Amino acid sequence: MRKPTRPAIYGVMAEFDNPTDVVAATRRAYEDGYRRIDAYSPYPIEALSEAVGPHKERLPLIVLIGGIIGLIGGYAMQYYVAVWNYPLNVGGKPLHSWPAFIPITFETTVLGAAMAAIFGMLALNGLPEPYHPVFNVPNFALASRDRFFLVIEARDPKFDRDATTGFLRSLGAQEVADVEH
Amino acid sequence: MSAEAATETTYNAPSSVGQLGGRALVAGIIALVLCVVGAFVNPAGFWRAYLVGYVFWTGVSVGSLAIIMLHHLSGGGWGVVIRRPLEAAARTLPVMAILFLPIAFAIFTHRLYPWTLPEEQDVEIIKHKALYLNIPFFLARTVFYFAMWYMLSYFLSKWSLQQDATVDPRERRSLKDKLQNLSGPGILLFGLTVTFAAVDWVMSLEPEWFSTIYGLLIMVGWGLTALAFAIVTTVILSRDERLEHVYQPRHFHDHGKLLLAFVMLWAYFSFSQFLIIWSGNLPEEIPWYMRRLFGGWGYVAVAIVVLHFALPFVLLLSRERKRRARALVIVALLVLVMRVVDLFWTIAPSVLAMPRHGGAEAAGYGGGMADVVAYALNFITPIAIGGFWLWWYARELASRPLLPLGDEGLENALEQADGHH
Incomplete structure (x- = not known):
């Protein structure tokens, strides 16, 4: 109808x-x-x-938010594991050794931003659209x-x-x- | 000039370029007088400060070579519009070769590098490195670096100018092939010479310390300096109404993206070196960072992280800021200032590595007024050397058309994005 x-x-x-x-x-x-x-x-x-x-392009903001979530999430994950969940003495360094956390934090930031870019793009375009x-x-x-x-x-x-x-x-x-x- | 015969449009440098060169020379001479005064007040502090300015400006010349060669290998409108400024910057190498003479003097009179000091010759590790770190070989290497860089700049400039005068497309194509064929091995040569130059000129200030990423660190620092400098040049040129249409938002957008990439690469290399040495925590490596992270130097280190990486990174994320010349040039200027600060932070604390010779005090950092003079000199020498460098650069820039008229990518580079005008 x-x-x-x-x-x-x-x-x-x-x-x-x-x-x-x-x-x-x-x-x-x-x-x-x-x-x-x-x-x-x-x-x-x-x-x-x-x-x-x-x-108005809304995608950049979505990517930024995705990146920030990846940044905080990646760092928090390492902090939780290294300081709370499974503390290990590595070369006498403090449990919260931030320099060692940076590479992973960088990777999770990129991951979060890239995921946000792909799925945000699909969502804003209304994809997948079969017809x-x-x-x-x-x-x-x-x-x-x-x-x-x-x-x-x-x-x-x-x-x-x-x-x-x-x-x-x-x-x-x-x-x-x-x-x- | 032969270029005029080839095309109807000429892109000659506006007269403001010559004026700026003249003003730079005046500023350079004033700064030079201050340097001479400073050198009498604090002779020991002067030489490291001179090295800061020297490495900075050599970086603009040699880094420009690298970006020219990158452009010949990869193409693109971004490079077509900055090729001539880069070529002019590379042709200032003779100035830097002459300005090496004071460093040679400092070496012969044992004022700069610890491994030249007579009393260091018995130190075990210096003895082992003497085969490489000795005065004749050091100077011979420097002559070799300059010979190689000059050779590259000579041919890259010469063939580029010949392209301007050529109308025959086949001949243009063969010149383009020549430029590309030189650029491939040239990039390799650049990588090797800059690595060794970085080890010789800067790393050997602390001959007991070593870092294998050091060459890359200086290399990317020089590329970053040269790119930021090229951006400043194009923004100044774009204020001329004849040239307004040449330097378009899409070009600045590309330059901004490259600047962001270089800033990130610099941060990546710097952090890699720090992470490895921090993790290892070895007595022969870690002192280099301890000298630069404790006391007042710690504040400088934080300032470098914030202003050399974090702030430019955040600013360059914005698309609009990359496309607007006036906004981009502010980031480029910030990067240039921070390059000097980074070299200052790298070079000046090396005096703390000389406890056998009275340490910092003997090296001109004894406290009081002499200290202030020594610190100030680190920022006056870049102006003094820069004055002469910029004066020569302005002459070179004005001596040729501002665009490579024979480049087959020129038409594309000048086309207006919206199809209008």
């Missing part, structure tokens, strides 16, 4: 055969007031991700080869099926197609 508020289609997709056009078109779409837009490219284009609009409507457009398979795509979602307040399709055509798209749900 479809919810009544749900638009009839997911959005419209414009296809470009070169990176310059898709960047220019994305900028135009943003300048024109569209906000729920996304672009697809076979390889990363820095200018393209900027053109889609400003987005996405953009794949309903047959040509979209070329997004991993040599084509570039710009999608304006129907959820965008400014979206109008005919007007948006016409707008995308005016930006020099090779083809403009509806994206079914």
Whole structure:
């Protein structure tokens, strides 16, 4: 059962055969007031991700927190083992010999940060995602080869099926197609 | 100049470079006068202070060589935009060769290295090391290091300039091959010569002590110094409106990332040396750290950990700070100052290792005013040597286009990231 508020289609997709056009078109779409837009490219284009609009990156903070947890956790683990759980006299050195703890602490910091980076990235991207409507457009398979795509979602307040399709055509798209749900 | 014929655009140094060189020379001469005064007040303290300044500035020259060769081997826009400043820095080697003469004088007059002292010749461990640590061989090695470094800087600069004047792509390619073929073995030569130079010039201040990671420690310190110096140069150059578009945020971003990597590598090597010697706790090794961790030197050690590693590390984590020239240059300047402090901490306490000769007192640290002079000298000599170094550097920098016009990566390096302009 479809919810009544749900638009009839997911959005419209414009296809470009070169990176310059898709960047220019994305900028135009943003300048024109569209906000729920996304672009697809076979390889990363820095200018393209900027053109889609400003987005706050939350991943760095997650990685920092992961690193700090690894740092504290690694040091605490060694402190617990060396001082409380299994105290050993090593060369007459104090039980809490911090220089010896540093290498492991460094490793657990890297581990924590790396784990946070991988899983944080997956979570923020909403991955794994088994279904996405953009794949309903047959040509979209070329997004991993040599084509570039710009999608304006129907959820965008400014979206109008005919007007948006016409707008995308005016930006020099090779083809403009509806994206079914 | 032949370069102008090759392309329409020229990137000549702005006139401010010459002015800065002139000002540096004036500052250097003033500092030199202070050094001479200081050398009369505290002759024994002067020589170690001179070594601090000498090792610091030699590091900018030789470290620049290493970064040029790294760039020839790995490529990338980050290196294209700093290649000419690095080449100019490497061409200051003759200045450093001349400035070695005072050290040679100190060696002949037995003022700097304990193993040159006549009364040390009977000490068992010095006798065993005499085959390596003797004055003629020491000086011959130093001549060899400079010959090798000069050879590298000569060809890296010469072929780079020839590339500018070449329009034929095949010839450009063959010059690039030459530069790469020299850089591979050159890096190896750099590693070996710097290792031996570190042992000779710095480690032999305490001939009874040894550390096998010492060469790497000086090597990464020099690379760090050279990179921080190149960043300062590009930030100054980027204030010129003709050059604004050359040095872009993405280049500074790469330089910042490299700076972070070098800071971490330096910390890694420094800590490795400390951890091993601390764990071993052997009587022939641990005194080196005891001299540098107790008393006032302990505060210097903590300052180095905080300001040479922790603070630059945290500051360089931020992406925006790496991309903004004005923010990055502050970190680079901090690193440069801390390089001097680190060398000060490494070199100056070596006097404490000479109890047979009256220890610190005989070496110029007897307390009172003479002490203050000795400590101050450690920071005045880098300015004195730096004045002459920078003056020569400014001349070398202005003598050629600021960008390698014949580098096939130049177009990519200058392309604006957003496709505009």
